[in-house]
Every structure is written in C-alpha cells, then in structure tokens.
Amino acid sequence: xxxxxxxxxxxxxxxxxxSVHVAGxxxxxxxxxxxxxxxxxxxxxxxxxDVSVVSAWIKNLHAHDFLSGQA
Numbered sequence: 202x203x204x205x206x207x208x209x210x211x212x213x214x215x216x217x218x219x220s221v222h223v224a225g226x227x228x229x230x231x232x233x234x235x236x237x238x239x240x241x242x243x244x245x246x247x248x249x250x251d252v253s254v255v256s257a258w259i260k261n262l263h264a265h266d267f268l269s270g271q272a
Contacts, residue, residue: 209235 204213207222209231212223222228 203216205219206212206218207214207228210222210228
C-alpha cells in the first residue's frame with residue numbers, strides 16, 4: 202500500500218484513503234485557510250499603493266478624538 206503526502210495537511214495518507222482524507226473536515230479547513238491567505242496576498246500585491254474609501258475612513262476614525270468631539 203502506497204502512502205502519499207497531503208501538501209495541505211503535511212501528513213501521510215494511504216493511497217486508498219485519499220478520497221476520505223480530502224472529504225474530511227481537517228483537510229477542508231486547511232484548504233480554506235490556504236485559499237484565504239493566497240487571496241489576501243494577491244489583494245495586497247494589487248492594492249498595496251491604493252487608498253480605498255474604507256482605509257481612509259478607518260484612518261479618520263483613529264485620528265478623531267471622540268471624547269472631546271474634536272479631531
């Protein structure tokens with residue numbers, strides 16, 4: 202019986218159990234995390250010098266003094 206390494210989970214899986222492993226929760230969660238990290242890296246590369254409305258709004262929130270009512 203051949204064992205293969207799952208790149209997502211970094212564990213050895215019997216070749217006959219691959220479909221069970223891929224359908225499992227642990228593998229699915231790791232796959233979603235990897236996809237999320239890849240998406241964030243891609244967005245970061247494309248928009249690293251971009252100033253969005255949300256970024257400007259958040260920066261304004263940090264600069265505003267809500268206790269005194271003055272910026």
